[in-house]
Amino acid sequence: MKLDAKVDGLAAKFESNGARFRYERNGEAVEREYSIAALAPGSFSVLIEGRSYSVVSVEGSIRVNGRPFAVEVFDPREMRGHSAGAFGEGRRNIASPMPGKVVRVLVSAGDAVEAGQGLVVVEAMKMQNEMKSPKAGKVVEVKAKADATVQAGEVLVVIE
Template identity: 50%
Template sequence: MRYFAKLQGQKEAVPVDIEHLGGTQYRLTLHEKTYTVDALTLDHGAVSLLVDGTSYPVEFEESGDEVGVLVRGQVTRVDVADERRLRLRAASAGFSAEGKQVISAPMPGKVVKVLVKQGDEVKEGQGLIVVEAMKMENELKSPKAGKVVELLAKEGTTVENNAKLAVVE
């Protein structure tokens, strides 16, 4: 099956072909290079990946199409989509956010910085709140131009997954 993966900070997604070979074996093709992968799910939810003879313990945290991947103490956010999902995204790309937009915590973490105040006018894509999760800081951005009508995030507080942090109208 073909997927498209876009690493945090990259502009374009790259195709990744994954073929199940049976059992825990997979063939993965990325950047025209093929890897043999043995993926074993561990009791605590992590995955042990054996890639061409090298072992990698990996942990995942899913949030919609995005996945936080922890490998050797380093977290990388990856946006993953199959061909169908890419077509659906392209079809809805012309639409913009309307009405009240709730900004929620993408995963459990700690609010490390609040970049706006209640009542501030913001632009679409402007950073609002920085949440640290899995040893990585995530800047949450405004989905639309508007006004911050609610601001529940406070620096130093811990938040649960999907906790309401702000509302832009």
């Protein structure tokens, strides 16, 4: 198996035959024999030359001996490419960083906004957080409604 990977934002290459892997990043490489045991859903033990690694891997989050890594792996044979989506063309989606409740909507569609201007206030666990505009521009769309419950990542306002 050969894979491309992105680890904490850096491109890397990974190759394994099930008992031995080769890992390369920034011109450095390690090649090791290993054994892996799946202990419970999300929990793994990896042994490399007698060194023990405890790994927890749940929903895209990976921790090795407690240290978190942001890892993406891709099959290089697959076509891929990040879609620019709403982030392209100067459009910015303002999303809720946490699940919560919309307390106040401070802007309307068509409003001109300054960088840093408050757009929407979301509350969770007794803490209110004001979403601020990342740049100067115009409010294209307001999806947030006062008192509505929102999920993490849900788009509240679109700025152009």
